[in-house]
Amino acid sequence: MKANNEAPVLFRRHKAEEWIGRIYTTVCVLFLIVIIFSIVYFVATKGVATFAVDGVSMSEFLFGNSWGPDDNKFGALPFIAGSFITSLLAALIASPLSICASLFMTEIVPSWGKKLLLPVIELLAGIPSVVYGFIGLTVLVPFLRDTFPGQGYGVAAGSIVLSIMILPTITSVATDALGSLPRNLKEASYGLGATRWQTISGVVLPTVLPAVLTGVVLGMARAFGEALAVQMVIGNAPYVPTSLFESASTLTSVITLNMSNTVMGTVQNNVLWSMALLLLFMTFIFIFVVRLLERRAKI
Amino acid sequence: MKLKKPFLLILTLALSISLAACGNNKNSNAGGSTNTEKENTGSKNTTQTSDLSGSILASGSTALQPLVDQVGKKFNEKNPGVSVQVQGGGSGTGLTQVSGGQVQIGNSDVFAEEKLDASAAAELKDHQVAVVAMAAVTNKDTGVTNLTKQQLVDIFTGKITNWKDVQGKDQPIVIVNRPSSSGTRATFEKFALGQKTEDIKGSIQEDSSGTVAKIVAETPGAIGYLALSYIDDTVQSISYDGVEATVDNVASGKYPVWAYEHMYTKGEPDETTKAFLDYFLSPEVQDSDVVDLGYIPVSKMQVKRDAEGKIVQ
Numbered sequence: 344m345k346a347n348n349e350a351p352v353l354f355r356r357h358k359a360e361e362w363i364g365r366i367y368t369t370v371c372v373l374f375l376i377v378i379i380f381s382i383v384y385f386v387a388t389k390g391v392a393t394f395a396v397d398g399v400s401m402s403e404f405l406f407g408n409s410w411g412p413d414d415n416k417f418g419a420l421p422f423i424a425g426s427f428i429t430s431l432l433a434a435l436i437a438s439p440l441s442i443c444a445s446l447f448m449t450e451i452v453p454s455w456g457k458k459l460l461l462p463v464i465e466l467l468a469g470i471p472s473v474v475y476g477f478i479g480l481t482v483l484v485p486f487l488r489d490t491f492p493g494q495g496y497g498v499a500a501g502s503i504v505l506s507i508m509i510l511p512t513i514t515s516v517a518t519d520a521l522g523s524l525p526r527n528l529k530e531a532s533y534g535l536g537a538t539r540w541q542t543i544s545g546v547v548l549p550t551v552l553p554a555v556l557t558g559v560v561l562g563m564a565r566a567f568g569e570a571l572a573v574q575m576v577i578g579n580a581p582y583v584p585t586s587l588f589e590s591a592s593t594l595t596s597v598i599t600l601n602m603s604n605t606v607m608g609t610v611q612n613n614v615l616w617s618m619a620l621l622l623l624f625m626t627f628i629f630i631f632v633v634r635l636l637e638r639r640a641k642i
Numbered sequence: 643m644k645l646k647k648p649f650l651l652i653l654t655l656a657l658s659i660s661l662a663a664c665g666n667n668k669n670s671n672a673g674g675s676t677n678t679e680k681e682n683t684g685s686k687n688t689t690q691t692s693d694l695s696g697s698i699l700a701s702g703s704t705a706l707q708p709l710v711d712q713v714g715k716k717f718n719e720k721n722p723g724v725s726v727q728v729q730g731g732g733s734g735t736g737l738t739q740v741s742g743g744q745v746q747i748g749n750s751d752v753f754a755e756e757k758l759d760a761s762a763a764a765e766l767k768d769h770q771v772a773v774v775a776m777a778a779v780t781n782k783d784t785g786v787t788n789l790t791k792q793q794l795v796d797i798f799t800g801k802i803t804n805w806k807d808v809q810g811k812d813q814p815i816v817i818v819n820r821p822s823s824s825g826t827r828a829t830f831e832k833f834a835l836g837q838k839t840e841d842i843k844g845s846i847q848e849d850s851s852g853t854v855a856k857i858v859a860e861t862p863g864a865i866g867y868l869a870l871s872y873i874d875d876t877v878q879s880i881s882y883d884g885v886e887a888t889v890d891n892v893a894s895g896k897y898p899v900w901a902y903e904h905m906y907t908k909g910e911p912d913e914t915t916k917a918f919l920d921y922f923l924s925p926e927v928q929d930s931d932v933v934d935l936g937y938i939p940v941s942k943m944q945v946k947r948d949a950e951g952k953i954v955q
Contacts, residue, residue: 411840480856485860493844575853579846579847579848580842580845580846582841589844590843590845592847597821600848602732602734603704603730603732603733604733604734604825604849606737606738606757606758607734607738608738609759612734
């Protein structure tokens with residue numbers, strides 16, 4: 344009798360919990376989707392206004408070389424170039440370091456290497472970007488100024504600061520990829536008499552390359568969107584740089600420098616939103632590339 | 643189940659806390675104002691506290707923000723019923739928000755006419771609360787202490803690129819500029835150079851005064867410009883046509899590189915806001931807080947300027 348009485352109550356509580364959880368998650372997800380679409384919509388309407396309302400030609404914006412919104416010059420090419428150059432260079436500097444670090448942790452000294460190195464690298468991800476910028480300004484820029492021609496501010500300083508910032512991203516993705524590598528691949532290689540280095544270079548790296556590239560692309564995406572640290576060390580002159588040690592700008596640094604000084608709805612303000620829209624597009628492209636790589640990464 | 647339950651619990655807990663926080667805020671606000679009203683009525687006979695109540699929200703110019711913040715706190719001590727909140731965001735933000743009615747006061751380094759279109763600017767009422775003066779500053783080792791207007795123009799337009807051409811050391815000049823949208827840059831160009839300048843290849847741009855001061859102090863051959871309150875002995879302050887940038891020289895009109903700090907309201911301010919602005923212009927604030935924070939009191943100025951920058955009076 345007792346069991347008969349209790350069973351339906353338990354059953355109902357179960358059901359209720361199930362429904363509460365279901366509704367809760369659904370509401371959260373719907374809310375998230377609304378937020379994301381509102382952001383995209385907001386940036387898009389603001390960004391398109393430059394071309395639709397203010398009549399700036401899109402080719403001038405994308406390929407124009409001179410910047411001066413007060414004098415109706417809206418060429419954003421120097422910033423687009425600056426963004427691409429710095430994030431590519433940052434990825435170039437950071438990738439070998441990250442791949443070596445993750446190989447060290449997974450293939451060479453997995454026992455204490457991972458325990459020691461991984462927390463240290465993850466620590467880098469937790470440092471606020473203003474701290475990176477300040478260290479760059481206080482340590483890196485004077486060093487570059489004394490060692491190389493130029494004033495120290497420029498693409499080189501920006502890329503170096505960025506490369507340290509994206510190191511954790513690439514390392515953790517690469518470490519995960521290497522860690523999930525099937526054992527039999529390596530064992531087969533060793534079984535054929537290959538040395539550890541031959542196994543790493545001939546079997547391990549080629550197999551995980553798409554996954555590692557995912558990390559590199561994610562790192563580049565982070566570098567592309569980083570504003571504060573870069574702004575402090577890159578110099579921000581609106582010109583396509585001809586040397587690594589010459590002042591240049593990125594899309595993000597121009598937005599942060601000018602957004603607060605311009606009035607909403609004016610051309611000067613709208614053109615900054617167009618740059619934000621461009622950054623959003625780039626993010627889409629980066630995500631697309633990552634998805635593409637992930638599909639290839641499946642072994 | 644064992645895993646899910648605590649997770650759900652934490653989630654709901656987080657949500658309920660955040661909801662409660664929102665609710666609390668409103669409650670405490672409402673409670674606060676009723677409390678203070680009670681206090682007010684109680685203490686009316688003994689102290690001078692007013693019946694003013696409400697909240698004033700001011701946003702905009704980061705150059706003016708510390709002053710408004712400090713004066714706001716003092717005003718709140720005198721009028722417990724009024725809360726003054728001050729946000730930064732830049733002159734553009736301040737003008738946008740006051741124009742859109744989101745804040746009661748929009749702080750700006752420049753006249754509204756320079757940023758907003760004429761119809762929007764006409765709706766705003768200007769309250770000039772302080773004057774800020776700027777001076778060119780260089781790195782200490784350039785060997786230059788005075789520059790003429792023409793020399794400054796030549797430097798900032800890239801005609802002169804070495805300090806030896808202006809009786810300094812043989813050292814290349816590094817320009818540390820503000821972005822073209824900056825109010826400080828607009829003031830410097832208008833009153834020191836007399837013309838707009840283009841950004842020069844290789845120049846450095848930063849928008850924060852602190853960063854500009856740091857870069858000028860540490861980069862050999864650097865030149866920039868700063869508000870007087872940011873100039874200390876780590877940089878060399880440059881005389882303009884032989885006139886030193888001092889408070890007295892600015893007040894008497896001898897030194898021309900200065901601008902008003904504006905607090906804009908949309909139309910006539912309401913009673914509370916008006917009381918705050920009046921308090922701002924009272925000698926109690928003008929002679930202490932304004933001076934302490936490195937601004938120049940409006941009352942001291944012997945010359946006045948209009949939006950075009952012409953000297954009136």
